[in-house]
Amino acid sequence: MSADAQWVMERCASLAAITDVKGETTRTFLSPAMTRANALVAEWMQAAGMSVRTDAAGNLRGRRGEAAKTFVMASHLDTVPNAGAYDGILGVVMAIEVAEAMRDAALPYSMEVIGFSEEEGVRFGVPFIGSRAMAGTCDETLLSTEDANGINVREAITAYGLSCDALPEAVLHDAFAYLEFHIEQGPVLEAEERALGVVDAIAGQSRYSLTFTGRANHAGTTPMHLRQDAMSAAAEWIVAVEAFAQKTKGLVATVGSVSTIPGAGNVIAGEVRATLDVRSADDAVRRDAVAALLAKAEACALARSVRVEKNLRMDQAAVAMDASLTATLAKAVGAHARRIVSGAGHDAMIVAPHIPSAMLFLRSPGGLSHHPDESVLMNDVQAGLDAGVRFVKLLAIKENDA
Ligand code: HGY
Ligand code: MN
Ligand code: MN
Numbered sequence: 001m002s003a004d005a006q007w008v009m010e011r012c013a014s015l016a017a018i019t020d021v022k023g024e025t026t027r028t029f030l031s032p033a034m035t036r037a038n039a040l041v042a043e044w045m046q047a048a049g050m051s052v053r054t055d056a057a058g059n060l061r062g063r064r065g066e067a068a069k070t071f072v073m074a075s076h077l078d079t080v081p082n083a084g085a086y087d088g089i090l091g092v093v094m095a096i097e098v099a100e101a102m103r104d105a106a107l108p109y110s111m112e113v114i115g116f117s118e119e120e121g122v123r124f125g126v127p128f129i130g131s132r133a134m135a136g137t138c139d140e141t142l143l144s145t146e147d148a149n150g151i152n153v154r155e156a157i158t159a160y161g162l163s164c165d166a167l168p169e170a171v172l173h174d175a176f177a178y179l180e181f182h183i184e185q186g187p188v189l190e191a192e193e194r195a196l197g198v199v200d201a202i203a204g205q206s207r208y209s210l211t212f213t214g215r216a217n218h219a220g221t222t223p224m225h226l227r228q229d230a231m232s233a234a235a236e237w238i239v240a241v242e243a244f245a246q247k248t249k250g251l252v253a254t255v256g257s258v259s260t261i262p263g264a265g266n267v268i269a270g271e272v273r274a275t276l277d278v279r280s281a282d283d284a285v286r287r288d289a290v291a292a293l294l295a296k297a298e299a300c301a302l303a304r305s306v307r308v309e310k311n312l313r314m315d316q317a318a319v320a321m322d323a324s325l326t327a328t329l330a331k332a333v334g335a336h337a338r339r340i341v342s343g344a345g346h347d348a349m350i351v352a353p354h355i356p357s358a359m360l361f362l363r364s365p366g367g368l369s370h371h372p373d374e375s376v377l378m379n380d381v382q383a384g385l386d387a388g389v390r391f392v393k394l395l396a397i398k399e400n401d402a
Contacts, residue, residue: 003094003101003385005378011044011093015077016085024082024372029118029129030058030160037077041092041115048100050113055170056162057133058117064099065110070175071395072112072355073098073388075182076119076130076347084374088119090362091181094381098388107392108399112172116347123147123156125209125275125313131347135354136171138164145313177325177395178357180348181384183376187367188340195380196387197340198330199359202349204283204318206290208276210234210297214306216262216270228305231260231269237300238274241293245278251289252343253278281341283317319349322356328398329358332391344369360384360391 016025018040020033027033038060042052045062052062060077063070075091092115099111114134121127124145132138143154143164154164189197214228238255245253254277261271276293280286294310301308330337340361348357362380366373 003097003389005382005385008090008093008097008381008385009378012085012089014040015089015093021081025079025085026081026083027077027079028120029078029123030156034058034078034117038115041077041096044093044096045113048096049103050099050111054162055133056157056164056166057130057138057170058157058160058162059130059133059170060115060117062096062099062113063110065107067108067110068174069109069399070112070172071107071109071392072114072172072175072178072351073180074114074116074131074134074178074347074351075180076116078116078118078120078122078130080120080122080370082372084369084372086183086374086376087185087369088116088182090183090376090381094181094385094388095179097385098392101385101389102392105393105396107396109176109396112175119347121207121314124153125207127207127314127345128347128350129153131350133167133170134172135350136168137350138167172355175355176399178348178351178355179329179388179391180346180357180359181388182346182359182361183369183374184340184342184361184364185344185369186364189338189361189363190365190367192338194338195363195377195383196333197338197361198326198333199321199342199348199361200326200339201281201318201320202342202344202346202359203279203281204286205277205279205314205316205345206286207313208290208294209311209313210274210276211309211311212272212274212297212301212306213309214268214270214304217268219266219268222268227268229268230272230306233300233304233306233308234258234272234274237297240296240300241276244289244293244296248285248289250282251278251280251285253289253293279343279345281318316345316349319352321348321352321358325356325358328394329360329387329391332394333360333387360387
């Protein structure tokens with residue numbers, strides 16, 4: 001049976017309609033929409049002949065075969081707020097379709113398809129909770145991280161009806177290869193009119209939350225020289241972040257979220273909370289940038305008698321994909337393969353230190369992602385599925401010859 005892109009596109013559309021926020025696609029970790037999405041994806045996994053379970057981190061795990069050696073295909077089912085239909089979701093649905101297409105093949109390994117429960121880091125500010133559970137790297141720091149309501153990860157998992165005591169059972173010990181299909185989320189493949197990209201490495205990223213604390217006061221009666229304006233301190237810093245990244249080769253830096261307290265137009269902001277996201281394929285460039293940008297935050301605050309608190313949420317080094325598996329993937333893709341470095345973070349960067357991993361990118365029309373207009377071309381999905389089926393067959397030949 002061949003893998004079918006139409007089936008994949010229809011399923012991505014079905015999942016996009018399952019949301020926590022009416023009128024957009026927003027599905028976060030352990031939310032009611034996650035439960036509904038997992039139920040639908042579980043049906044598709046079962047229809048592909050897989051036994052399905054939910055692990056202690058809420059990952060949806062479809063498995064087929066008796067062999068201990070396991071080939072994993074996975075991506076994430078959670079989304080950013082007001083997301084498109086394909087970031088993460090496409091990888092899970094394509095994996096199910098490839099598994100279905102290989103249903104009657106006598107493979108020397110078992111297959112596991114995983115829909116990771118949390119990759120974006122929206123609820124807790126810390127990403128990759130699902131893949132970290134599979135990799136066995138969920139630690140106390142992660143489990144005690146709190147969301148905006150003061151609920152920590154452990155409490156959230158318990159409230160969802162799962163148990164952190166079972167996290168060790170989420171760890172996959174006998175996997176020999178991992179493949180993740182994902183949209184590129186950038187402009188490179190489209191600019192070169194290519195359908196597919198074979199990922200060599202994933203850029204490292206640092207994520208911080210900063211709190212600028214000044215003193216709220218009356219906007220009309222407080223002379224400018226007597227103010228401790230947290231908003232002005234944060235604003236000067238945010239512009240400096242952009243300027244620093246614009247002049248630093250191979251670096252991107254983003255302040256994506258800002259909130260102010262009390263948030264009234266006639267009150268000088270007493271407190272401003274902001275996020276910082278810094279990325280580079282070169283870890284030294286990224287770490288130097290983080291040091292410079294945090295120092296700049298201090299300077300902007302000090303100049304206004306404002307304090308600034310900096311909380312590290314994640315420091316993730318750049319990760320190379322497995323050279324041998326990636327060469328096999330390039331062979332499966334064929335002449336139109338393009339080797340590429342990923343600026344976006346992916347579950348593969350969490351898995352790769354533990355299981356030989358490879359990633360296949362599909363073109364992002366308009367280079368657009370983390371946006372409701374995110375899209376993918378049907379022909380590219382078909383090319384990706386065909387390459388995925390060829391990859392599974394090449395992997396079987398390699399394993400039989402091993
Ligand atoms: O933020 C990222 O790089 C990914 O889309 N989670
Ligand atoms: Mn994303
Ligand atoms: Mn993603």
